[in-house]
Amino acid sequence: MKKKLLIALLPVLCYKVSAFDLAFAYQEALTYNADYLKTIASNDAGQEQKNIAMAKLLPQINATGTLSENYFNQSGNYALYNQGLVSASLTQVVFDFSKFSSYSKGKYAGMVTELQLENAKQQLLVTVSQAYFDVLYAKDTLTAIQKTKEALEKQMNQAKRAFEVGSVTIADVNDAQAGYDSSAAQEIQATNELINKKNIFRNLTGLDPEKIQPIKDSINLESPKPANADSWSVMAESGNLNVRVADKQVAMADEDVNIAISGHLPTVNVVGNYQYQGTGNLDSSTLNTSNDGSNVPGTPLSSYSVGGVGAQLNVPVYQGGGVNAQVRQARANLVAAKQQMVSVERQTDQNTRNTFWQVQNGVSIVKAQQTALKSAKTKLDSDQLGYQVGVRNSVDLVNSQKNYYQTFQTYQQSRYQYLMARVQLRYLSGSINPDFVKQINQNIKN
Known part of the structure; x- marks a missing residue:
């Protein structure tokens, strides 16, 4: 019965598929x-x-990392050392x-x-x-x-x-x-x-x-x-x-x-920055390694970090017309x-x-x-x-x-x-x- 019904409907189905409006x-x-x-x-x-x-x-955040090989020479004494540096900056628009x-x-x-x-x-x-x-x-x-x-x-x-x-x-x-x-x-x-x-x-x-x-x-x-x-x-x-x-x-x-x-018009931004310098590692040196200065603040081998935050005002004065x-x-x-x-x-x-x-x-x-x-x-x-x-x-x-x-x-x-x-x-x-x-x-x- 189902087979007969399918055969009967086949021309109609084919027509529906073939013709369109x-x-x-x-x-x-x-x-x-x-x-x-x-x-x-x-x-x-x-x-x-x-x-x-x-x-x-929105806030603009950038970060950089550097590993450098450095050379230091003072009064005939030298040092080769590697040292890492990481820095980050932030800028946020207040008025632009x-x-x-x-x-x-x-x-x-x-x-x-x-x-x-x-x-x-x-x-x-x-x-x-x-x-x-x-x-x-x-x-x-x-x-x-x-x-x-x-x-x-x-x-x-x-x-x-x-x-x-x-x-x-x-x-x-x-x-x-x-x-x-x-x-x-x-x-x-x-x-x-x-x-x-x-x-x-x-x-x-x-x-x-x-x-x-x-x-x-x-x-x-x-x-x-x-x-x-x-x-x-x-x-x-x-x-x-x-x-x-x-x-x-x-x-x-x-x-x-x-x-x-x-x-x-002027623009106003909030800016912030942070920088960290890691402790230097000596590769070769003529310095007294028992006192290489790595623990003395301010020396090239010492580690330190600095940061700051503030407001930045930019006032355009003249751009040639x-x-x-x-x-x-x-x-x-x-x-x-x-x-x-x-x-x-x-x-x-x-x-x-x-x-x-x-x-x-x-x-x-x-x-x-x-x-x-x-x-x-x-x-x-x-x-x-x-x-x-x-x-x-x-x-x-x-x-x-x-x-x-x-x-x-x-x-x-x-x-x-x-x-x-x-x-x-x-x-x-x-x-x-x-x-x-x-x-x-x-x-x-x-």
């Missing part, structure tokens, strides 16, 4: 796409900026405006890379969706051209037969031949375009584009909610990831101004960053409003194209019947077929453009999430 393609791209994986690594690197800056605010500002800048840098990573993740959905629908549209275009070519081939053959019996002129044959040849050239171009779109999709996801599932015959046509462009513009103003990145980059440029200004130049440079960069943010905001507002209307009007466009397709199909059916009873000729029938497939191609294009506009609108507002991916994927055949 948009959601699956997107998930695969998240683990395959090199550009996105590079952004993940860049974010990991960026998160270390604040740690690097914080390290400069540059280091404090660098730490703040490091935190903003970490925020920027996090936002860039999220932006790359959402942008990847836009890119994969476009590539997915481009493959489907290229297939539809090739199908429409092939169907048209078949109709033109029939017309050409009929014209040749009619010419043989003398019912049409050679001009009619040449017209039919030219139409067929043109469609054959278009088929080659459409085939190349399909190959190109498939390669783009494969490069993005690592998946076989031959197994892409088409969209449903009837997709969900939803108008944007909220239903006005101003609301979406406000959402994009605060949610668009490119705007948020630009805002943090302005904050980083502001910290660069503080870092430059700190060149005029370099600090002033750095301040002017940082302030100019801050102005540039602010203007860049204004540019990003305006471009985002423009794109958001345009995309809103693409979705809003896209509903009506798809419905209108659907009606046009039904009309074209009705006309094609009528012309086919008229051709059979002799009230329509082959030219009328071919023109009707060409019109139907061109309308089919335009109808399919309007549906892909509508779905892409929905994805783009959510991306511009920074509101792409797993639930939205599921909503779009509901329009793909299972």
Whole structure:
């Protein structure tokens, strides 16, 4: 019984494995796409900026150890001896405006890379969706051209037969031949375009584009909610990831101004040091070894330790005008960053409003194209019947077929453009999430 059930389910299982939808393609791209994986690594690197800056605010401790062979000579008496030396130093920042500002800048840098990573993740959905629908549209275009070519081939053959019996002129044959040849050239171009779109999709996801599932015959046509462009513009103003990145980059440029200004400010550090010199060991000597001085403080062979702690104040007086130049440079960069943010905001507002209307009007466009397709199909059916009873000729029938497939191609294009506009609108507002991916994927055949 189990074996029979497995055999019965095998075609279904193979189909599920072989064919995939948009959601699956997107998930695969998240683990395959090199550009996105590079952004993940860049974010990991960026998160270390604040740690690097914080390290400069924490105690700096250094220790060294030395073992040296020394030579001593006084009044003809000499000594060769080895001696160890250990030293340690400590520095702790009390006030250093540059280091404090660098730490703040490091935190903003970490925020920027996090936002860039999220932006790359959402942008990847836009890119994969476009590539997915481009493959489907290229297939539809090739199908429409092939169907048209078949109709033109029939017309050409009929014209040749009619010419043989003398019912049409050679001009009619040449017209039919030219139409067929043109469609054959278009088929080659459409085939190349399909190959190109498939390669783009494969490069993005690592998946076989031959197994892409088409969209449903009837997709969900939803108008944007909220239903006005101003609301979406406000959402994009605060949610668009490119705007948020630009805002943090302005904050980083502001910290660069503080870092430059700190060149005029004093710094205060707590410093401490400790040094221990070990007792020397004689290797050879002409001295009286019973009184080599190793136990007499201050002699080269004696051991001793010294240490100290204190505050270190550093006051910059004049650096040749370099600090002033750095301040002017940082302030100019801050102005540039602010203007860049204004540019990003305006471009985002423009794109958001345009995309809103693409979705809003896209509903009506798809419905209108659907009606046009039904009309074209009705006309094609009528012309086919008229051709059979002799009230329509082959030219009328071919023109009707060409019109139907061109309308089919335009109808399919309007549906892909509508779905892409929905994805783009959510991306511009920074509101792409797993639930939205599921909503779009509901329009793909299972």
